[in-house]
Each structure stands twice: as structure tokens, then as C-alpha cells.
Amino acid sequence: MHRINLNLLLTLSIAVCQISYGQTLSKQVTDYVAIPDTTLVLKNVTLIDGSGGEIKYNQDILILNDRIAAIGESDEVEVLENALVVDGTGKTVIPGLIMMHEHLFHAKPFFGSYKIVQMAHTFPQMYLAGGVTTMRTAGGIEANSDLNIKNLIETGRRVGPYIDVSTPHIEREGFEEYIPQLQSLYGEESLENWLNYWFDKGATSVKVYNNLTKADLGEVIRVAHARGIKVTGHLCSITYREAAELGIDNLEHTFEASTDFVKDKPENECVYGGQSLFELEDDDPELLSLMEFLIEKNVTLTYTPVVVEPYTDREVISGGGDAALAPYLLAQMKQAHASAVNTVGDSISLVSFKQEMRRVMKFHALGGKITVGTDPTYVGKTIAGYSNQRMIEILIEAGFTIEEAIKLSSLNGAEYLEIDDERGTVEAGKKADLVLIDGDLSKDVSAIRKMEIVFKNGVGFDSARIFKSVEGQVGAY
Numbered sequence: 001m002h003r004i005n006l007n008l009l010l011t012l013s014i015a016v017c018q019i020s021y022g023q024t025l026s027k028q029v030t031d032y033v034a035i036p037d038t039t040l041v042l043k044n045v046t047l048i049d050g051s052g053g054e055i056k057y058n059q060d061i062l063i064l065n066d067r068i069a070a071i072g073e074s075d076e077v078e079v080l081e082n083a084l085v086v087d088g089t090g091k092t093v094i095p096g097l098i099m100m101h102e103h104l105f106h107a108k109p110f111f112g113s114y115k116i117v118q119m120a121h122t123f124p125q126m127y128l129a130g131g132v133t134t135m136r137t138a139g140g141i142e143a144n145s146d147l148n149i150k151n152l153i154e155t156g157r158r159v160g161p162y163i164d165v166s167t168p169h170i171e172r173e174g175f176e177e178y179i180p181q182l183q184s185l186y187g188e189e190s191l192e193n194w195l196n197y198w199f200d201k202g203a204t205s206v207k208v209y210n211n212l213t214k215a216d217l218g219e220v221i222r223v224a225h226a227r228g229i230k231v232t233g234h235l236c237s238i239t240y241r242e243a244a245e246l247g248i249d250n251l252e253h254t255f256e257a258s259t260d261f262v263k264d265k266p267e268n269e270c271v272y273g274g275q276s277l278f279e280l281e282d283d284d285p286e287l288l289s290l291m292e293f294l295i296e297k298n299v300t301l302t303y304t305p306v307v308v309e310p311y312t313d314r315e316v317i318s319g320g321g322d323a324a325l326a327p328y329l330l331a332q333m334k335q336a337h338a339s340a341v342n343t344v345g346d347s348i349s350l351v352s353f354k355q356e357m358r359r360v361m362k363f364h365a366l367g368g369k370i371t372v373g374t375d376p377t378y379v380g381k382t383i384a385g386y387s388n389q390r391m392i393e394i395l396i397e398a399g400f401t402i403e404e405a406i407k408l409s410s411l412n413g414a415e416y417l418e419i420d421d422e423r424g425t426v427e428a429g430k431k432a433d434l435v436l437i438d439g440d441l442s443k444d445v446s447a448i449r450k451m452e453i454v455f456k457n458g459v460g461f462d463s464a465r466i467f468k469s470v471e472g473q474v475g476a477y
């Protein structure tokens with residue numbers, strides 16, 4: 001066996017890795033590879049395996065090419081003759097993150113509407129650098145570009161996670177004022193034709209948006225389910241209860257997009273629900289009844305706190321990574337941050353943020369299914385990779401244990417996507433999708449920001465090198 005010094009390995013890019021298990025990697029990919037897929041032992045690590053089970057210490061993980069071959073107490077795992085050995089003392093291993101509300105675009109407000117730019121050249125690799133080995137785009141503004149990027153990654157030509165590509169946001173007229181790039185449906189256009197067009201191209205999830213009728217949603221679910229494809233929604237015109245009755249699989253933004261508590265809400269009409277949620281008590285019987293109904297109907301909720309993280313006492317960019325932004329955008333963000341903190345403050349949004357944490361904890365305690373995602377939209381401070389790391393910290397702030405937080409961010413997503421036989425936990429026999437963290441995550445959640453190597457399919461990518469390569473580019477590329 002060959003013992004290797006990790007720092008040395010990270011400094012000297014391994015130039016020999018042209019052929020990865022089953023495919024050839026382009027130079028654009030190998031430039032970021034720290035450890036090629038090979039016979040490798042991660043020695044003496046702390047393991048949070050994603051199952052929600054207890055943390056294991058002093059573990060050795062044997063990786064053979066693209067798979068985890070064995071895991072055991074240090075020195076129980078037989079180290080093969082030709083194995084590379086990485087000393088993991090003081091380090092933590094978690095599964096690759098599986099994040100469910102991601103986008104390959106960046107959005108920020110512009111005079112009351114949103115400027116949306118596809119981040120085709122930065123976000124895919126930034127997601128991977130932030131530990132995300134599988135992601136779902138929850139709606140696409142340039143869905144064809146999303147499909148191209150997925151294919152480029154899967155054929156070894158680009159760095160990035162596995163991508164479950166959604167359709168564009170399915171939306172009737174009403175929201176184009178805010179997002180002129182939406183692919184709105186007009187009048188009698190056939191939803192069935194439109195959906196099948198995207199399924200034939202390769203979309204594997206559906207995202208519905210604010211302004212649909214119940215008849216529309218029923219049709220979307222019928223067509224998608226006939227092709228074995230799941231439907232998620234950021235709703236407004238349709239209540240959560242109505243959507244669950246119609247058979248929706250997943251609702252975005254946990255309870256934050258619910259209009260179930262708006263008094264006398266007109267059917268099929270999108271009305272502002274924020275005030276009703278703000279006034280809703282934690283133990284309101286209607287809220288508890290809705291939670292129970294969603295659980296009975298097997299509806300998964302996606303929790304997306306990073307996109308609405310308040311300003312007060314918090315970072316300009318959630319999860320750090322200020323340097324990733326194009327300088328003019330960073331300057332704008334800093335100014336917006338300072339004025340929010342110094343003038344209006346954001347006590348209201350802080351209250352809502354905490355309220356939602358309690359609702360999520362309650363839904364979880366009742367047995368509800370929760371996945372997580374980051375949603376790089378809204379005020380523009382949610383940045384791929386950095387925000388995914390921040391997600392774990394917010395789950396701890398909400399009250400989850402680190403074992404639960406990692407499970408929500410890995411296995412739960414794998415189960416929803418029905419890939420849990422291959423991914424979602426660090427387990428012998430599964431694909432080697434895992435993250436080596438420099439620090440003890442079991443004691444200090446902020447260690448999540450110190451990802452050293454992100455393994456996807458057994459190929460280890462240098463997180464810091466990827467982040468470094470895109471500095472100053474986000475918002476533009």
C-alpha cells in the first residue's frame with residue numbers, strides 16, 4: 001500500500017487520470033481531480049453515514065473504483081496491496097449531498113422584476129464543490145441548457161453533480177410581470193403535448209408554479225404519472241390540501257407557499273398568503289390537520305430556508321463565498337445588506353424564519369417526509385455550493401441533530417428520487433459519492449465549510465480548487 005500526504009496530493013494535480021471508471025474524462029474535468037477512481041482507503045475518519053443512525057468513530061472506508069467496498073473500525077478493513085491510503089484523522093466523512101430545489105441560474109431583483117441569468121459556466125461545478133453529488137433542478141428557465149449540462153457531466157466533459165432535470169416552471173399568465181423569461185402557457189395550449197415534449201427530451205421531474213387551475217394540475221399529474229415522473233410545485237392559486245387531493249408528490253418551500261389559511265380564498269386564484277401564515281399559531285388545529293393530511297397522502301415537503309435567510313446578524317452571502325460574485329454584484333449585495341440591517345432591519349422576516357423552523361420540526365416529528373434545497377433566487381445571495389453547506393448549518397439551528405440534518409440532505413432526497421439503492425448513504429456496495437471534511441462535524445457544524453474532497457462515483461474532486469477557479473464570475477457566467 002502507498003501512504004500519501006493529502007496536502008501534497010491536493011497541490012499536485014494527478015495528471016494521469018484520463019480514464020475514469022467506465023468513461024474518459026476531459027482535461028476540463030481532470031484539472032479538478034485530486035484523487036482518481038482507484039483502490040483507496042480513507043483511514044480513521046469520523047463517519048456520519050446519512051442513514052440517521054449514530055455517528056461512528058475511527059472508521060476505515062475502502063473504495064474500489066466507483067464503489068464503496070467495505071467500512072469498518074480502523075484496522076478491521078483489509079488494506080489491499082496497491083491501495084492509496086489517505087489519513088483521515090481529525091476528518092469527517094458524509095454522503096454526497098442530494099439537494100432538491102436547485103437551479104442552474106442566478107436571479108436577483110431589478111426594479112420589481114427579476115433578472116435571471118443561466119450560470120452554465122459556474123454553478124454546475126460549484127454545486128459539486130459544495131458537496132452536492134446529486135441535485136434536482138426545481139424548474140428551469142433554460143431547461144434545454146440544463147439538459148445539455150446534465151449530458152456533458154454524465155459523459156465526462158464537465159464537472160458537476162448528477163442532475164435530475166425538471167421541466168420549465170409550468171405557469172399560466174400572471175407571473176410574467178416578475179419573471180419575463182417564464183415559458184407561460186397561453187389559452188388552450190395542450191399541457192399533455194407540452195409535457196411530453198420535455199419528457200421526450202429528457203426531463204425527469206415536473207415543476208408547477210403559482211398560477212394554475214386545479215384542472216391544470218390534475219392534467220399535469222395524470223400525464224406525468226403515466227410516464228412514471230413525479231410532480232412538485234411552488235403553489236399559490238391551489239392550496240396544499242387541494243394539491244394533495246389531486247395527487248401531487250412534493251411541495252416546495254415547506255409551508256411558506258401555502259394559501260390554505262387565507263380566509264375566503266377564491267378557488268383557482270393566487271392571493272398573497274404571507275400575512276395569514278404570519279398570524280398562524282404553531283398549534284393551530286387547521287395547521288396540524290393539514291400536516292396530517294399531507295402525511296396521509298405521502299406528500300414530501302422541500303425545506304428551502306437559505307433563500308429567505310434574514311439579514312440581521314447574518315452573512316452578506318449565506319454560507320460565505322462572497323468572492324464568488326462578480327464584483328459589481330457583491331458591491332450591490334453589501335449595500336443592500338447594510339441598509340437592511342441599519343435602517344428597516346428585518347425583524348418580521350426573522351420571526352417568519354423562526355416560525356417556519358418550528359413548523360418544519362413539527363412536521364418531521366409527526367413523521368412527515370422532508371427533503372431540502374437552496375433555491376438560488378430571490379435577493380440573489382443564495383449561491384450554489386456555499387448555500388448547500390449553509391443549509392446544513394440552518395438545519396442545526398432549527399433543532400435537528402447532525403445525523404438527522406445529513407439524512408435530510410442525502411438519503412431523503414435519494415428516496416424521493418428512487419435512487420436510494422445506489423446513493424444517499426455511505427454504505428458498502430453503494431456508489432462512492434461522499435465528502436471528506438477537514439474537521440469534526442459531529443462537534444462543530446461549521447466544519448461543513450471545510451470540504452476537502454468531494455467524491456462522485458469514486459473520483460475525488462478538489463473543492464477549494466473549484467471554488468477558486470470561479471471567483472468573481474457568479475452573476476455573469
Ligand SMILES: [Zn+2]
Nearest residue numbers: 138139375377
Ligand atoms: Zn426555485
